[in-house]
Amino acid sequence: MKISYNVNKNGFYGDFGGAYIPEMMHANIEELSSKYLKISSEKSFIKEFNDLLEKYVGRPTPLYFAKRLSKKYNTKIYLKREDLCHTGAHKINNTIGQILLAKKLGKTRIIAETGAGQHGVATATVCALMGIKCIIFMGEIDIKRQAPNVARMKMLGAEVRPAISGSKTLKDATNEAIRDWINNPIDTHYIIGSVVGPHPYPDMVARFQSVIGNEVKNQLKKMEGNENPNYIIACVGGGSNAAGIFYPYLDNEKVKIICVEAAGKGINSGESAATSVLGKEGIIHGSKTLLMQTPDGQITEPYSISAGLDYPGVGPMHANLFRSKRAEFISVTDKDAMEWGLNLSRMEGIIPAIETSHAFAVLDKINFLKDDVIVFNCSGRGDKDLDTYINYFKL
């Protein structure tokens, strides 16, 4: 039998995934599990989803041939321009899908967690679009380092609730959102922003994000005469932009997959978010996956200069891609990522989000061949990171 890297019927990717949830969440997760595929494959749902992606989000996003970069590295480099999506990152593909699903489930209140604020903004945006009440949980520390996104969420009518427990970052914002859902199981839908959490979230989010990879296929066919690139490269925090662009290529092993993690100040510095290297199998946010933890099983605090990669776990799909060696994992330091923020700006006129900048640093780590076709997921734009760029480069 052919190996599949996709989810199985029990919600597992190899050894990883599942739904390790408190009983208080069971009814909600069960409802989602039993309905998400049926609802999202209904004709009317697909039509509404595609309409919004086209007319509201601005899809398809371009697949752009990066001429100067390609020349410098003597290979063929394409950028999938998710940074051009409405709200500035790929995150909105998923929130559009989930808000339509929430409506079909009769939910009237939306909650979400956010790290960098991109998923919070994307959620607040679709809630405004649909006229649904929206509460965003965000770590108190992230609120301080992502002020413009906090202001955006507020302008869009969302309530931003600081997560003051634990380390006051993304992991704790997720805990708070889960606790809120336990307290409000009837009227509330929880829009998770990445391919993390209990089944069916990783699969559901990957499916809504798979529009990215499906578009790449069509676009490459037209531009290169072949829908298969040699490499696809994406940054991975929880892993949603990577899951979305890999999705149609998962079981096509001719296409090499590279996941780029945040090494922070260095893998062995004690301040890193490189889960594949530093993580061990365990349970985080209801999913069995790789996560950073103490020998006693306490979840540890990761570090990255980019709030969006600052997560101690990784989605179960990616944990399986790592363990099965289907994907290569490379970690990139803050310093290299920041340099690449500048490089991409000056060579292609595109200011990337710091998360996205990490992916490009692979160009200095792997020698690609002249005829290789490489697709980078340019997952988000750098507007939200201007303060960090300004302080770092003394601009």
Next chain:
Amino acid sequence: MNRINKVLNNKSDILSIYFTAGFPNLSDTTTIIKNLDNCSVDMIEIGLPFSDPLADGPTIQNSSNIALSNGMTTKKLFEQLKGLRKETDIPLIIMGYFNPIMQYGIESFCKDCELAGIDGLIIPDLPAEIYSNDYKTIFEKYNLLNMFLITPQTSDERIKFIDKISSGFIYMVSSFSITGAVNSFEKEQKEYFDRINKMDLKSSLLIGFGISNKETFKDAINHSQGAIIGSAFIKFISENGVNKISNFIRKIKG
């Protein structure tokens, strides 16, 4: 017979107290257990602290954080419990999240539980199906009962399944909530308790979450075989220390 079953067979107004191991001080564990035993509490749940307790409210999040920063670990807890069984026969349950147990090694954990005289486990994020498929045999090998939670949203069918695989009591969560969130029981909660009671389950029912005083305790034992108090007890010992525990219990039992 398992100590938990002995109590379940003989009492209809069970009071079970939860505390976090390592809180307020690292070495308070056995003192708290002995003091609770001395004032006729019926069962004790020892909370194994976890960095990310999803089902717990601010009080137990806080006690867990303090316990961890005091240096509490799974290994440490087993060391502290050594020899305790010579002094007390009270049923002891460990309540902990699944990740620290996984990292200790499931079988090693169960084995050390038996050695320490632990009678049962409550693992809120280990769902009934996964337990029944993967771990039931191991738990039973070491004579550990595993207790499951049910909530007002749990379907009848699922409650029957949980009842079937349970060998101790079923922990009835009083409302839609994380721990520590309510003060008195409403009409809907009482209807929910009645609905479950009418199902004629083989397992005993204990009510937990939101029980904080004499009134809610009385209500709970009117609708079940007993009650579990956690957050209110944690609050009490954080304000009054571990030597006046009898004052707290007296107030609850009236």
